[in-house]
Amino acid sequence: MTERPNAPQLSGRVHVIGAGPVGLLLTALLQSTDGFSVRLYEKRRQYSRARMVQLASYLVADSLDSYRVDHIDGENIDAVFEPSEIDGGIAFRQSIPSDLSALLHRWSAGFCPLNAIESALSDLIDERGSANVERVVGVVEATDAMAMLEPGDIMIDSTGSRSLLRDYLLPTNGVAETDANTSNIHLEYAIVVTFLYSQAYDCNESCKYYKNAENPRYKFIPAVGRVYYDGAVSHVTGIVNITAEDYAAMPAKFDGEWLRANFPHVAKSMDRFIDKIKDETHGEIMGDLEIVRIPLNLYRARNVTSRHWLGAGSDNPFSHSAVFLVGDSAIGSPYFQSISLGFECAMFLSGLIGRRDLPLRDLFEMYELYTYKQWLRVYMRSKMIKHNKDLFERIDDPLALLEKLHIY
Ligand SMILES: Cc1cc2nc3c(=O)[nH]c(=O)nc-3n(C[C@H](O)[C@H](O)[C@H](O)COP(=O)(O)OP(=O)(O)OC[C@H]3O[C@@H](n4cnc5c(N)ncnc54)[C@H](O)[C@@H]3O)c2cc1C
Numbered sequence: 001m002t003e004r005p006n007a008p009q010l011s012g013r014v015h016v017i018g019a020g021p022v023g024l025l026l027t028a029l030l031q032s033t034d035g036f037s038v039r040l041y042e043k044r045r046q047y048s049r050a051r052m053v054q055l056a057s058y059l060v061a062d063s064l065d066s067y068r069v070d071h072i073d074g075e076n077i078d079a080v081f082e083p084s085e086i087d088g089g090i091a092f093r094q095s096i097p098s099d100l101s102a103l104l105h106r107w108s109a110g111f112c113p114l115n116a117i118e119s120a121l122s123d124l125i126d127e128r129g130s131a132n133v134e135r136v137v138g139v140v141e142a143t144d145a146m147a148m149l150e151p152g153d154i155m156i157d158s159t160g161s162r163s164l165l166r167d168y169l170l171p172t173n174g175v176a177e178t179d180a181n182t183s184n185i186h187l188e189y190a191i192v193v194t195f196l197y198s199q200a201y202d203c204n205e206s207c208k209y210y211k212n213a214e215n216p217r218y219k220f221i222p223a224v225g226r227v228y229y230d231g232a233v234s235h236v237t238g239i240v241n242i243t244a245e246d247y248a249a250m251p252a253k254f255d256g257e258w259l260r261a262n263f264p265h266v267a268k269s270m271d272r273f274i275d276k277i278k279d280e281t282h283g284e285i286m287g288d289l290e291i292v293r294i295p296l297n298l299y300r301a302r303n304v305t306s307r308h309w310l311g312a313g314s315d316n317p318f319s320h321s322a323v324f325l326v327g328d329s330a331i332g333s334p335y336f337q338s339i340s341l342g343f344e345c346a347m348f349l350s351g352l353i354g355r356r357d358l359p360l361r362d363l364f365e366m367y368e369l370y371t372y373k374q375w376l377r378v379y380m381r382s383k384m385i386k387h388n389k390d391l392f393e394r395i396d397d398p399l400a401l402l403e404k405l406h407i408y
Contacts, residue, residue: 008322010356010360011152013037014036014353015039015145015153016038016158017140017156018158018160018164019040019041020160021114022339022343023042023158025346026156026326026350027040027125028100028124029350032097040136041138041140049115052111052112052228053111053117055107055112055343056070057109058340059104059108060101063090064087067089076376080376092347092348100124103120103121103124104343142176145164149317150321151321153321154323156325156326157324157325158346163328163329163330166329167182168318171316182301183300183302185379188241189246189295190240190242193220194235194290195285195287195289196236197277197281197284197285198283198284199234201277201283202227211276214272217265218269219273220238223239223336247295249262250262253290253291258291294334296334300331301331304326304368305324306321306323307361307368322364326345330371331378337381345374349367387404391404391405
């Protein structure tokens, strides 16, 4: 595809806004790519989010088979991607510098606190000691972001689910319309409960059923594959589906005591489940429960690049530069898969940006298509999980269960 005459020539100046896991990974990748200088902006002074997160093993896959090892995800990958696209991703992994690759291998082997990932990436960037990354601390507003763009600059918005620039990627007469560039599917409201347990607890699919036998509502559903025993302590995470009214009446974060005092029905279901774990394994909860209430949404930005500004001939800085969304800024998914998805898109984007001969319009379209495919992949997986969860919630009520079954 030929470039329009007024398409900007990209310089090597990159602004990455948001140093969460995805912005940090992208910065670390560009840091080791010739010809780029990165300014990384972050409003937080400390990485304090200590929740345990899991990264997918496909991030370090070295073959098509190991990329598609998850049985639900594997078929979706076959449906959406060409084998050559997966091969390209695997080849990119092999080009990742060894310091970064070692971290990815470590994280995708088990669980890790989110702030340990952030701190390790942040330290790696600093300790490499290269002059091509500058860190800037402070809140960046959308107007600041636009003002700092010079023709040919690249701007990457990795500011998370409340993306700074998502709404601005659609050309308007000055005022960005909230969520005009977002497609959102609300799946459910939930509380995510995490706790430490003093014994090994090996959760499996049938334990979800038997330990919930006396819980007709508010079933506590531990995330199988996310229960992690570190040799001394089990880290357990589970989800309880709640109503919109429950969600509205809860604070963003709370503990077990608050739940018992304010939502005794929800707490009883969870406590019954935990008591059964204790009966089996004779351990104790260590510390209190940590609970957050979250909407489980599947969303995507309809445009993850400033493609509509390209050649618009306006004075808007976006028409003379290249803007990309990555991470939760671009796509959000429930059920503990978003960091991996964000990392996958960050790897692809950094590979594309590194191809200096690529016309900008092609670069935009390739990144748009790739993120759309990743979205389809995660959409299918999330819908499957949600459907399975819906069936599980009704498992003891055959008529309600049948209503949820769509056969033919
Ligand atoms: C309870 C819970 C459990 C989870 N478990 C998992 C899991 O196991 N696995 C998984 O893959 N995902 C998990 N997730 C999701 C995961 O935490 C997010 O997908 C991930 O943090 C997104 O990374 P990000 O870098 O895109 O955005 P964020 O982590 O949101 O980072 C954005 C960064 O941008 C900064 N920022 C924002 N606005 C500005 C601004 N205007 N100026 C300057 N800086 C700014 C923020 O301070 C932040 O550091 C979980 C989420 C929750 C709520």
